[in-house]
Amino acid sequence: MELSKEHFFIIAFALLVLANKPIASQAKETNLLDYTVVSVKNDIQSENITIHCYSTEDNLGTLTLSYGANYTWHFNINVGRSTKFWCDFKTTHGSGNYGVYTPKLHVRCDYQCNWLIRANGPCLVQSNYYGQLWCQNWKSVPSLQNLSPKSPE
Numbered sequence: 001m002e003l004s005k006e007h008f009f010i011i012a013f014a015l016l017v018l019a020n021k022p023i024a025s026q027a028k029e030t031n032l033l034d035y036t037v038v039s040v041k042n043d044i045q046s047e048n049i050t051i052h053c054y055s056t057e058d059n060l061g062t063l064t065l066s067y068g069a070n071y072t073w074h075f076n077i078n079v080g081r082s083t084k085f086w087c088d089f090k091t092t093h094g095s096g097n098y099g100v101y102t103p104k105l106h107v108r109c110d111y112q113c114n115w116l117i118r119a120n121g122p123c124l125v126q127s128n129y130y131g132q133l134w135c136q137n138w139k140s141v142p143s144l145q146n147l148s149p150k151s152p153e
Helices: 005-020 103-109
Strands: 035-042 049-055 059-065 070-076 085-090 095-101 112-118 121-126 132-135
Touching: 035 049, 035 059, 035 095, 049 070, 059 070, 095 103, 095 112, 095 121, 103 112, 103 121
Parallel strands: 035 112
Antiparallel strands: 035 070, 049 059, 049 085, 085 095, 112 121, 121 132
């Protein structure tokens, strides 16, 4: 039995489609109706931290978190899949502005992005990497001059 060119291309196309289909355990369809949750936890003992979180569409305001306290919010990713949230963090150890949810971070934390604010900087608990921490250093640290005791005058 001879295979016509038309049948050959149909079979080749079907095999190509099947070869590129991910295994069910690896596939996870992104549904725009699914909530994404971001949580920020103060993990610096004996210290209150100040956070201000926002996106281009929402300003979540400024608040103070005591040690062990969480601030959590949820949102839907926009149709263009370009939703981004940032937070300004201020501690006695350092401060800075960090993206707490971006399309690039989605690969690390999927629909649940949990942040631990630590003395050395913010750390993302990477749910897609077995909970491994992805930490960043503070962008601004207090100068040694401000930390040294003042001499009596």
